[in-house]
Amino acid sequence: MEILELYNYWVFAILLMIGFYAVTAKLNLVKKLIGLSLFQSAVFLLYISMGPVEGGTAPIFHADVTGRVFSNPLPSVLILTAIVVGISTLALGLAIIVRIKEAYDSVEENEIRELDRQ
Amino acid sequence: MSVEAYHLAVLQVVVPLLSAPFVVLLRPRGLAWAAASAASAMAFAIAVSLTAGVLSGDEYRYAVGGWAAPYGIEIRVDALTSLLLLVVTGASLVALLAGRRSLDVDIDDARQPLFYGAWMLALAGLAGIVVSADAFNIFVFMEVSSLASYILIAAGPNRRALPATFKYLVMGTIGATFYLIGVGLIYMMTGTLNLADMAQRVHEVADQRPVLAAAGFIIVGLALKAAVFPLHAWLPNAYTYAPHAVTVFLAACATKVQIYVLLRFDFLVFQGNLPGHEFQFSHFLMPLALLAILLASGVAMMERNLKRLLAYSSVAQIGYIMLGVSLLSATGLSAGIIHIFNHALAKGALFLAVACLGMHIQGLRLGDLAGAAKRMPWTMAAFVIAGLSLIGIPGTAGFVSKWLLISAALAEGSLGIAVVAVVLIGSLMAVVYVWRVVEAAYFQSPQAGSPEGRHEAPPMLLVVTWAAVLGNVYFGLAPGLPIKLSQAAAASLLQHLP
Amino acid sequence: MTVFTVFFIIFLLTLMVITALAIVQTKNLFAAAMLSGIFSLMSAMIFFLLDAADVALTEAAVGAGISTVLFLGALALTAENERAGTAGRAAALAVVTVITAVLVYATFDMPRLGDPNAPAQLHVAPWYLEKTPEYIDVPNVVTAVLASFRGYDTLGETFVVFTAGIGVLFLLGKAPVGQPKVSPAMTFAGKTGLRHYQIPRVVGRLLIPFILLFALYVQFHGDYSPGGGFQAGVIVAASVVLYALLEGEEQARQALPAWLLRLMAATGPLIYGFTGVACMLLGGNFLDYSVLAHDPVHGQHYGILVIEAGVGVTVTGVLISIFHSFAARGAK
Structure with missing residues (x-):
């Protein structure tokens, strides 16, 4: 049990930074977006890790609820919204990349910058 | 307060939000624009009546869904909120009225309903951020407004609008996600999302590391979205390549709304709870603000593209706002806050004049402006007056904020002298970059082959531009309303300090 | 949580880090898109284990x-491989190190996972x-918070x-100026789909009604079990993607024409928003469903039902x- 107690949060930090690295350092625009969605997914883990209560179950009241322990519903609600925001950003970002490809015939940041300098 | 007035706070968001799907469905040419303008005018009217209510001492608190905070989401309107609402809805209305003709050129008929729908969503998102009193709800509306503004910027006629939008999308998402991480960490330590409730509960855990990390993430994330130097990299190209009307709208209010969230969050939740936070805040922001004023003005002095010149000037002006705020005194804060209003007036008027120029001049490099004063005398006269307001000449709105800023700085002793020096140098630099435009338009002879004679912008655009210019003069001579609002706002922010 | 669950979570988390590293490392964007799908499945498993x-x-x-699907659609229109590598690697790594340090430093004061007194x-x-x-009186508290509180x-x-x-x-609606190259990877953009492959076609066609049925279940059973309008909309969209794969993009377009989809995309938000306005007109606050019926709890039920429908219609249409x-952009 001991090791799990903070392991979630460390993995959150590592995933966040892997995503961040891909967004900032990669030159390919699609790869940047993949990194960006990784970056956003890491945050889901942060929130969801706040949910569970020792000995609890998902907060759905089926039969007799007396004496049972339930986990926190709020992080789930917030992350449902965040997932939707993530996919919306992704869709819009990909549409922009498609247009960039049509306008510049490239999806590499350095090549686009080069073309703009002319 | 009457029942209608009670609902006004939520209607400020609901009216533009629900008008968006209607606008998207409107087919015939021009109808989408008309509907968007009507909704925008209604939003402005709501903002005006909210402001009138705030000035007469009303406090608007609204429990959405009937669920009281902290269980439900709360909406609040006070002096600072109403000032921002005036700026946001006013900028949208002015830009829509002015922009019709130039947007007709940039965006084909079939896509206009989508474009104006996105505009309404951007407006609703910004208004939603401003009125919300819930940390997570702010994130949701931040995303509505950001996604919508990406669409608006990508509509720019030049292909460079696309990479500019992509950069904005990436950096905007990083900023919003940082904010979300910060909110999550605070929720972890306090169990609440309501800002006022957070302010009370964070006190007990103020020395815990997650709260300190949260403060860092929230400040950096919002600074990125607000284009606070040196996190402004997305701004110049986004403003330069957006359609002119969009630049008018976003330059006047988008970054200011993020600054507003930063102020609200920091003063309400962190200042007064986290020991020593006010000094960290001040010591972190003041050098950045000073650098922003000097370096961004310097870049603007060298810039040859008119719109990018004004965009860099915006980065410098954000510096003035942050400078006033970082002084942490009542006068300093109200100077920063009033500059949100005054800079929106000045920069809005300048970009409107750019929109006028853009009707007949392609490219908008300074070299292309040669002879513009002869062809478009009214436009250039408007540009000059708005430019004077940007510099801060007495009699214009810009002077009021500079004056307040200097008097706030002088109260700080020896440090204040250095701050005053930077403000004065920054203003001189503004003189230089505004002069470069004036010189090109008034004193350079047009290239051979360019059309002769007067050729002004469309009347509607010109009228709106002049209305904005006269607004600069009016609020320079009679600054009572913004001063009253910003002083009330500063007082309510400072009451949280120990 | 049993010891087994704990170890399974640790195992999955570690695997997620490895997958994320592989996503960054690979030059093949197709592989990166697939790996990020796998990454999502693993996060879904962890979320399930975390209640x-x-x-x-x-x-x-x-x-x-x-x-x-979106990544594949976009990759077919752009490029399947990364050309250039990285830039500003040292600076990025420095920032990454600092932020990781801050976050890990912060974790030590965090409440432990599952702490009931957090x-x-x-x-x-x-x-x-x-x-x-x-x-509210619905069994699924997540739905109650999401839809009402x-x-x-x-x-x-x-x-x-x-x-x-x-x-x-807005961005992809207008036909492009040039003729974009179509990659063979974009199979679902093809005009005929998999019409010539009998087995997937028959099996797929059999599946679609069940998928739609499941979507309706998820839509209307969200009060009782996990699910709701958003998930249902996603599932309906998935069935249309499958249909397009089997019968070709053209057929799918005829089944649900563009104007209808646009109408759905715009009507859904209106259904949601005007439910809120109706609450105001009936004397409540915006989105206060209690006033929709004599009994406030019934009002909440009606309200949640209607707004979930609005969400479902929006998500499906959009x-x-x-x-x-994306698909039409490739087919031209």
């Missing part, structure tokens, strides 16, 4: 389903658990989806429109 069943369902449908479990959350049976957030979320739909239609926009 967030609704999130798990959504993450599986969105992360592994819709976003993979602040997050003590303030607002127990109120939702306690009051839901009384005020924080229904204004969900309204915003619906408009985020709507905005994305407008954006993709996602299918987005899919068509």
Whole structure:
């Protein structure tokens, strides 16, 4: 049990930074977006890790609820919204990349910058 | 307060939000624009009546869904909120009225309903951020407004609008996600999302590391979205390549709304709870603000593209706002806050004049402006007056904020002298970059082959531009309303300090 | 949580880090898109083990389903391989190191996973658990919070989806100037789909009615079990993607024409928003469903039913429109 107690949060930090690295350092625009969605997914883990209560179950009241322990519903609600925001950003970002490809015939940041300098 | 007035706070968001799907469905040419303008005018009217209510001492608190905070989401309107609402809805209305003709050129008929729908969503998102009193709800509306503004910027006629939008999308998402991480960490330590409730509960855990990390993430994330130097990299190209009307709208209010969230969050939740936070805040922001004023003005002095010149000037002006705020005194804060209003007036008027120029001049490099004063005398006269307001000449709105800023700085002793020096140098630099435009338009002879004679912008655009210019003069001579609002706002922010 | 669950979570988390590293490392973007689908499936499993069943369902449908489809659609129109490598690697690594250090430093004061006395479990959350049976009376507390207590957030979320739909239609709606190259990877953009492959076609066609039925179940059973309008919309969209794969893009377009999708995308948010306005007209606050019926609890039921329908219609309309926009761009 001991090791799990903070392991979630460390993995959150590592995933966040892997995503961040891909967004900032990669030159390919699609790869940047993949990194960006990784970056956003890491945050889901942060929130969801706040949910569970020792000995609890998902907060759905089926039969007799007396004496049972339930986990926190709020992080789930917030992350449902965040997932939707993530996919919306992704869709819009990909549409922009498609247009960039049509306008510049490239999806590499350095090549686009080069073309703009002319 | 009457029942209608009670609902006004939520209607400020609901009216533009629900008008968006209607606008998207409107087919015939021009109808989408008309509907968007009507909704925008209604939003402005709501903002005006909210402001009138705030000035007469009303406090608007609204429990959405009937669920009281902290269980439900709360909406609040006070002096600072109403000032921002005036700026946001006013900028949208002015830009829509002015922009019709130039947007007709940039965006084909079939896509206009989508474009104006996105505009309404951007407006609703910004208004939603401003009125919300819930940390997570702010994130949701931040995303509505950001996604919508990406669409608006990508509509720019030049292909460079696309990479500019992509950069904005990436950096905007990083900023919003940082904010979300910060909110999550605070929720972890306090169990609440309501800002006022957070302010009370964070006190007990103020020395815990997650709260300190949260403060860092929230400040950096919002600074990125607000284009606070040196996190402004997305701004110049986004403003330069957006359609002119969009630049008018976003330059006047988008970054200011993020600054507003930063102020609200920091003063309400962190200042007064986290020991020593006010000094960290001040010591972190003041050098950045000073650098922003000097370096961004310097870049603007060298810039040859008119719109990018004004965009860099915006980065410098954000510096003035942050400078006033970082002084942490009542006068300093109200100077920063009033500059949100005054800079929106000045920069809005300048970009409107750019929109006028853009009707007949392609490219908008300074070299292309040669002879513009002869062809478009009214436009250039408007540009000059708005430019004077940007510099801060007495009699214009810009002077009021500079004056307040200097008097706030002088109260700080020896440090204040250095701050005053930077403000004065920054203003001189503004003189230089505004002069470069004036010189090109008034004193350079047009290239051979360019059309002769007067050729002004469309009347509607010109009228709106002049209305904005006269607004600069009016609020320079009679600054009572913004001063009253910003002083009330500063007082309510400072009451949280120990 | 049993010891077995704990080890399984640790195993999955470690695997996620490895997958994330592989995503960054690979030059093949197709592989990166697939790996990020796998990454999402693994997060969905972890969310499920951490008692967030609704999130798990959504993450599986969105992360592994819709976003993979979008990536494939976009890759077919752009490039399958990364050309250039990285720039500013040292600076990026420096920033990454600093932020990681801050985060790990922060973790040591964090409440441990599952701690029943963590602040997050003590303030607002127990109120939702306690009051839901009384005020809303639906078994799934996540639905109660999502649709009613924080229904204004969900309204915003619906408009985020709507905005994305407008954006993709705006950006990709107009025909491109040149003729873009079509990659063979874009099979679903083909005119005929898999019509010549009998087995997938027959099996697939058999599946579609069941998928739609499942979507309806998820839509209307969200009060009782994980699910709701958003998940249902995603599942309907997935069935249309499958149909397009089997019968070709043209057929799918005829079954659900563009104008209808656009109407759905715009009507959904209106259904949601005007439910809120109706509450105002009946004397309540915006989105206060209690006033919709004589009995406030019934009012909440009606309200939740209607707004979930609004969300479902929005998501269906928007996602299918987005899919068509990408696919049609390739077919030209």
